[in-house]
Amino acid sequence: MTEPSIIVDRVTSDAEGLEALATLRIRIFREWPYLYEGDAAHEEAYLRAFLASERATLVRARIGEEPVGIATASPLAGQPDSLVAPLVAAGVDVTRSFYFGESVLLPAYHGRGIGHLFFDAREAAARDAGADYAIFCGVVRGEDDPRRPADARDLAPFWRKRGYAPIEGALCEMSWKEIGGSEKISHPMQFWMRAL
Secondary structure, eight states: OOOOOOEEEEEOSTTSSHHHHHHHHHHHHTSTTTOBOOOHHHHHHHHHHHHHSTTOEEEEEEETTEEEEEEEEEEGGGSOHHHHHHHHHTTOOGGGEEEEEEEEEOGGGTTSSHHHHHHHHHHHHHHHTTOSEEEEEEEOOOTTOTTOOTTOOOOHHHHHHTTOEEEEEEEEEEEEEBTTOSSEEEEEEEEEEEEO
């Protein structure tokens, strides 16, 4: 029996299965390293607003109509000041940069090249929009964090292979509720960048 084909395509409207994509985000972000306690209504509203923003790109991996991964990108200048200010302080020209939001994939589909397809699609969208740089951030967790699974994947080698490098001293803070928590907690996020 052959495995079903995975299709990687762009979502172009908020009518294209946002509820399923919101549920997928919550499911994946519950895992290490985010440990995120998600809310379906918030996630769906986030995705709807994201798709309404100019030059935003939402890429999904799916089997039939069932999403198994999602990646986003949009102009950095349109991001909140809490995200932009540390980059301006680091000397980044935000008007020439694209911000890559999440890139998440169910673990069963890791190792099939989908992560590369996500980056390829977002980098192409950034170039099409006239951007010269691509930037994203990843959560910083301590190596000694007792919640770290023994098989946790370090994505830094993959990012470096794609040409990304950390921006020295460029960090921001993002807040979310962790699983079982009642209050949002601030988490440090390290920025990575590459020239397109």
